Amino acid sequence: MDEINWHSFFFLLFGLLACGFALGVVLSSNIVRMAFYLVLSLGATSGLFFLAGADFVGAMQLMIYVGGTLVLLIFGVMLTAKGPFISMTTSAGEWVLGAIVGGSLLAVLFSAATSVDAWQTAPGGVEKIETQVTATRLGMGLLGARVDKLEEKNPEQLAGMAGYLLPFEIVSVHLLVVLIGAAYLARPKKRAARGAATDLL
Amino acid sequence: MADYLQQFLPEHWQFLAYVAAALVHCVLLINVVAVGALIFIWLERKVSGRIQDRLGPTRVGGKFGWLQTLADGLKLITKEDLMPDGADGMLFRVAPYVSFCASFCGYLALPFADNWVGARLNVAVFFIVAVLGLEVFGVILAGYASASKWSLFGAMREAAQVVSYEVPLGMCVVVPVLIAGSMDLVTIGEMQAGWFVNWYVFHDPFTFITFWVYFTCATASVNRAPFDLAEAESELVAGFHTEYSGLRWSIFFMAEYGSMFAVSGLAAILFFGGWNGPIPLTHWLGLADSTHPILIYLGNLLGMFNFVGKCVFGVTFMMWVRWTLPRLRIDQVMTTCLKYCTPIAAAMFLGATVWTYFIPGGLIIKNNYGSVREGWLLEAQPELVPDEVPAVASNSK
Amino acid sequence: MEALNAPVGVSHYLIVGAIMFVCGVVCMATKRNALGVLMGIELVLNGANVNFVAFGSEYLRPGTLGIGLDGQLIALFVIVLAAAEAAVALAITLNFYNNHATVDVDQADELKG
Numbered sequence: 001m002d003e004i005n006w007h008s009f010f011f012l013l014f015g016l017l018a019c020g021f022a023l024g025v026v027l028s029s030n031i032v033r034m035a036f037y038l039v040l041s042l043g044a045t046s047g048l049f050f051l052a053g054a055d056f057v058g059a060m061q062l063m064i065y066v067g068g069t070l071v072l073l074i075f076g077v078m079l080t081a082k083g084p085f086i087s088m089t090t091s092a093g094e095w096v097l098g099a100i101v102g103g104s105l106l107a108v109l110f111s112a113a114t115s116v117d118a119w120q121t122a123p124g125g126v127e128k129i130e131t132q133v134t135a136t137r138l139g140m141g142l143l144g145a146r147v148d149k150l151e152e153k154n155p156e157q158l159a160g161m162a163g164y165l166l167p168f169e170i171v172s173v174h175l176l177v178v179l180i181g182a183a184y185l186a187r188p189k190k191r192a193a194r195g196a197a198t199d200l201l
Numbered sequence: 202m203a204d205y206l207q208q209f210l211p212e213h214w215q216f217l218a219y220v221a222a223a224l225v226h227c228v229l230l231i232n233v234v235a236v237g238a239l240i241f242i243w244l245e246r247k248v249s250g251r252i253q254d255r256l257g258p259t260r261v262g263g264k265f266g267w268l269q270t271l272a273d274g275l276k277l278i279t280k281e282d283l284m285p286d287g288a289d290g291m292l293f294r295v296a297p298y299v300s301f302c303a304s305f306c307g308y309l310a311l312p313f314a315d316n317w318v319g320a321r322l323n324v325a326v327f328f329i330v331a332v333l334g335l336e337v338f339g340v341i342l343a344g345y346a347s348a349s350k351w352s353l354f355g356a357m358r359e360a361a362q363v364v365s366y367e368v369p370l371g372m373c374v375v376v377p378v379l380i381a382g383s384m385d386l387v388t389i390g391e392m393q394a395g396w397f398v399n400w401y402v403f404h405d406p407f408t409f410i411t412f413w414v415y416f417t418c419a420t421a422s423v424n425r426a427p428f429d430l431a432e433a434e435s436e437l438v439a440g441f442h443t444e445y446s447g448l449r450w451s452i453f454f455m456a457e458y459g460s461m462f463a464v465s466g467l468a469a470i471l472f473f474g475g476w477n478g479p480i481p482l483t484h485w486l487g488l489a490d491s492t493h494p495i496l497i498y499l500g501n502l503l504g505m506f507n508f509v510g511k512c513v514f515g516v517t518f519m520m521w522v523r524w525t526l527p528r529l530r531i532d533q534v535m536t537t538c539l540k541y542c543t544p545i546a547a548a549m550f551l552g553a554t555v556w557t558y559f560i561p562g563g564l565i566i567k568n569n570y571g572s573v574r575e576g577w578l579l580e581a582q583p584e585l586v587p588d589e590v591p592a593v594a595s596n597s598k
Numbered sequence: 599m600e601a602l603n604a605p606v607g608v609s610h611y612l613i614v615g616a617i618m619f620v621c622g623v624v625c626m627a628t629k630r631n632a633l634g635v636l637m638g639i640e641l642v643l644n645g646a647n648v649n650f651v652a653f654g655s656e657y658l659r660p661g662t663l664g665i666g667l668d669g670q671l672i673a674l675f676v677i678v679l680a681a682a683e684a685a686v687a688l689a690i691t692l693n694f695y696n697n698h699a700t701v702d703v704d705q706a707d708e709l710k711g
Binding site: 052053054070073088089090094095101105106113141146164167175183189 | 619638681682
């Protein structure tokens with residue numbers, strides 16, 4: 001056996017895990033197991049992010065997606081999964097339709113992904129590339145200073161390269177609005193009807 | 202290490218060297234967790250005994266009962282493996298391991314000495330906080346899969362608690378990060394080299410208070426008393442691990458003690474200088490500035506003992522608090538988080554930012570050993586080649 | 599093995615992203631449980647994120663070949679917005695459950711013309 005490219009090995013491992021558990025989400029009928037497989041799939045995706053050099057995004061994926069959104073999802077599952085509602089099966093006809101749609105979309109995306117020759121392999125190999133300090137550059141980019149593009153030669157391009165400050169502010173306000181809205185939407189209204197949902201806390 | 206091992210292997214099996222190196226690192230880290238859990242369980246029984254004015258285990262292994270945990274472990278291994286009737290088989294079995302994996306992954310980015318780290322991540326602090334928050338999955342799965350009311354209630358309470366306390370925990374953790382200018386734990390530790398006045402906990406009064414808030418949030422985050430209503434014996438039988446016995450239960454507890462050690466380790470590096478001691482011993486012995494590999498190793502070894510000592514002190518402090526304070530109710534837990542910890546953490550963050558902007562050197566004039574952040578980027582971030590003496594921002598005068 | 603020697607290119611990441619995307623779409627189309635549909639949405643957004651990060655990776659598309667840090671920044675925003683959208687969707691689902699005592703989306707036909 002020749003020199004194993006460890007990057008490829010781990011990519012294969014994480015890629016198979018991510019795709020396999022995504023398939024598990026589709027094929028499973030128990031909602032709690034679906035949530036668990038989704039957790040593992042998103043965790044494997046985070047590993048893929050780390051492999052591609054995006055360590056900050058990978059850590060963010062773990063914290064926000066897996067640690068936040070999926071815990072929220074599981075809370076929702078626990079609050080609404082009572083007895084016969086845990087598995088609602090889909091009819092065979094809908095599965096066939098879904099498979100056709102999914103299959104054709106997959107074929108299109110697959111042919112697009114493999115079409116460009118320049119994408120088939122990494123230019124210059126992956127072995128000894130310096131790891132970048134991405135966190136600082138991301139932070140400065142969010143504040144409006146694109147410090148990763150300091151060597152941009154074209155003055156017009158440089159002038160148009162604004163940072164991400166405005167989207168950052170918009171997203172912050174958006175999160176605040178969502179927080180208030182979701183808390184208002186999900187407030188308990190009728191105390192008489194469903195006793196089970198309110199006595200969990 | 203992989204390159205060294207490659208010399209011994211025949212032509213086409215070179216990859217085994219990497220596997221062996223990875224295994225050695227893994228085994229070292231797992232030893233920390235496993236042996237640590239062993240020692241901490243014994244320590245907990247001794248500490249709780251002394252606080253309650255009794256002796257604790259004294260029979261197994263001599264006067265201090267040192268082998269008590271070993272005996273406990275043997276008992277747990279030989280217990281019958283039960284699973285409740287209505288339980289979801291796969292989820293029931295997998296839940297303890299999810300918890301343990303989440304707890305163990307935190308050790309990947311935790312440095313024990315200068316550059317002695319599993320993987321030197323640029324975003325180490327963020328990674329550890331993110332991964333320690335994943336432990337809640339094992340708890341939720343355990344609570345659900347046990348098909349028992351008590352387990353589900355305990356699991357839901359614990360999930361709510363852990364997720365809520367991640368917010369002030371994150372804010373507290375950001376304060377040393379902004380003083381150091383990097384999320385890399387090795388860099389944060391290096392910048393606190395020298396006397397104990399270089400430690401960030403003494404950097405400014407805001408960071409001092411932040412440490413106490415961090416410790417409170419960390420204790421809540423690992424579900425130790427007084428925040429341990431998820432396992433409250435007097436209320437919920439045993440909470441989420443009611444139906445777990447034998448080895449599965451012990452995996453949950455290795456996860457808990459592992460998390461306690463990891464959170465203490467994070468506190469030690471962020472606030473107490475990590476492997477840099479109260480006195481610059483390695484500098485006095487000439488170990489820090491030498492280039493001879495054996496001497497560097499020795500200096501790092503001393504640093505590691507220093508670090509582990511601080512972690513053990515942190516864990517002991519958590520045990521002390523556990524057996525002293527009464528347990529909080531769930532609404533009190535939530536009140537503490539939302540009405541006390543979060544606003545205090547936010548105010549401290551603001552204060553520390555303003556302080557660092559005007560007085561970057563901190564309260565006490567630094568001496569020659571530590572470093573102060575200059576500029577928006579710590580230039581000369583070293584490549585990830587081990588055993589190289591890294592060069593960070595210049596020492597302050 | 600040949601597969602383990604060759605370096606990984608962008609197309610491999612795109613294939614993984616495509617598979618996750620398609621799994622998400624099929625999940626959204628076939629699941630009757632509203633939370634299952636929500637999981638499909640999360641998978642779709644993750645597939646797109648994998649694409650963004652792959653093109654923005656310094657290893658796979660170095661220098662001016664790729665989109666550099668923009669890919670990671672966009673992925674960051676997508677993650678944050680997905681979390682916000684999941685919160686709102688869950689609030690809607692809980693409301694629906696409170697009113698109809700079920701999360702079956704096939705039962706949500708009161709507004710049907």
